[in-house]
Amino acid sequence: MLRHKIVIVGGGFAGVKTALELANNKHFDVTLITPRSRFEYHGAMYRSATGKSPLEVVVPLSEIFSEALNVRVELDSVAELRPQTKEIEGESGRVYTYDYLVMSVGYVVNYFNIPGMALYSENMYDISAAIKLRHRLVGAFRTAQPHKPVHISIIGAGPTGVEIASDIENFSKIVAGKHGLKDLQVHVTLIEAAPRVLAALSTDTSKLASKRLKDIGVNVMTDAKVTKCSEDHIVVNGHTHRSDITIWTAGNKANPLFENYPDLFTLDERKRVIVSEYFNANSPHVFVIGDAANTPFAGMAQTAIHNGMALADNFKRMAENKHLLAYKPKKPEYVVPIGGEWAVLETDEGVIGGIEAWKARRQADKWVLENFLVYDLANKHWRRGEKLAEF
Numbered sequence: 001m002l003r004h005k006i007v008i009v010g011g012g013f014a015g016v017k018t019a020l021e022l023a024n025n026k027h028f029d030v031t032l033i034t035p036r037s038r039f040e041y042h043g044a045m046y047r048s049a050t051g052k053s054p055l056e057v058v059v060p061l062s063e064i065f066s067e068a069l070n071v072r073v074e075l076d077s078v079a080e081l082r083p084q085t086k087e088i089e090g091e092s093g094r095v096y097t098y099d100y101l102v103m104s105v106g107y108v109v110n111y112f113n114i115p116g117m118a119l120y121s122e123n124m125y126d127i128s129a130a131i132k133l134r135h136r137l138v139g140a141f142r143t144a145q146p147h148k149p150v151h152i153s154i155i156g157a158g159p160t161g162v163e164i165a166s167d168i169e170n171f172s173k174i175v176a177g178k179h180g181l182k183d184l185q186v187h188v189t190l191i192e193a194a195p196r197v198l199a200a201l202s203t204d205t206s207k208l209a210s211k212r213l214k215d216i217g218v219n220v221m222t223d224a225k226v227t228k229c230s231e232d233h234i235v236v237n238g239h240t241h242r243s244d245i246t247i248w249t250a251g252n253k254a255n256p257l258f259e260n261y262p263d264l265f266t267l268d269e270r271k272r273v274i275v276s277e278y279f280n281a282n283s284p285h286v287f288v289i290g291d292a293a294n295t296p297f298a299g300m301a302q303t304a305i306h307n308g309m310a311l312a313d314n315f316k317r318m319a320e321n322k323h324l325l326a327y328k329p330k331k332p333e334y335v336v337p338i339g340g341e342w343a344v345l346e347t348d349e350g351v352i353g354g355i356e357a358w359k360a361r362r363q364a365d366k367w368v369l370e371n372f373l374v375y376d377l378a379n380k381h382w383r384r385g386e387k388l389a390e391f
């Protein structure tokens, strides 16, 4: 029987989900090319940055694919695509041939060329960055002079910025308690260029989120543009502000890899790949899914998972000579934790804030892990997030 060689590039939500959906299917040999031997759950990364165990967000690929006999994981990064010969070359020099190529390489951080931002700010794009941020926070708290506040600025009031900003004050209290720090003062400022926080969500959600942020002591600046960052200052709307730690959550851009192949990939204004309703780039053999693809609701883990499932389903249909199904986008639900056991939840029915929304968010975190692991293992990882890390 003909077995199709599927090569998937990128071991994030979209790529891993596609590979899992094809696992142990007799029609496919799957190769997953990824630079890391782990899957990382970004949605709970802010928790690792503010003291919770990183074991909640890091899942070894060997756990995910332990039973998948037809999935081979190659630790490599793609350096070159050769669509004419259906080959790709990795940075290792290894060459992989495919019948079908799935590009699920996500986004990369974008500092918009703001002077000093790449050098001095922290981010949370992967677990190493989140742990580095935690180390910097703990270091700043432990070395703070009495009665001299530690100033922390978060740039970007999207969900990630709101989540991390609202958890820092509480984390400072935990660190102070653990290390006997008296008189520790922390000033957290959330800075947003748009006129409101959570600008991509409804105005009702923004209002509720703003009130909650105020209640828990986060200083919010909107219509505020950061134009420079140094070791201990930032410039906002032309004014210099002290910032002992600056956290960048304001921008990302599509992986620059696509720009090297203009015949193969047509890009939108955000450099994401424009795909057909079957996720094809400009080739019947090359597909793009997840954050890198211009599909409705791209930029969300839920969408990347949905993309992966839809594409894998079509691969199976193709192998069984069934007609292919056009992609039907699915609107994600938005739940943003804002300090402690409190969150704001936006659905088609409306907006709610409070502990019930927080519980919904924790269930959503578990649901994400259940997409990749059997229930017991997913539950084990999820529960690890209730424990504190060493700091």
Ligand SMILES: Cc1cc2nc3c(=O)[nH]c(=O)nc-3n(C[C@H](O)[C@H](O)[C@H](O)COP(=O)(O)OP(=O)(O)OC[C@H]3O[C@@H](n4cnc5c(N)ncnc54)[C@H](O)[C@@H]3O)c2cc1C
Residues within 6 Å of the ligand: 009, 010, 011, 012, 013, 014, 015, 033, 034, 035, 036, 042, 043, 044, 045, 046, 076, 077, 078, 079, 104, 105, 106, 107, 124, 125, 159, 160, 255, 257, 289, 290, 291, 292, 298, 299, 300, 301, 302, 303, 304, 332
């Ligand atoms: C801090 C943070 C918090 C978030 N919170 C949420 C949330 O609460 N809810 C939600 O729905 N979404 C959230 N998101 C968005 C969500 O994580 C993304 O939408 C999702 O990761 C997209 O999946 P993906 O597979 O396209 O990309 P990714 O998951 O980013 O995976 C891309 C993979 O490709 C690999 N790669 C890159 N280049 C190459 C190469 N040349 N060769 C091989 N591999 C390569 C990368 O190493 C990476 O593993 C968050 C994102 C961040 C950064």
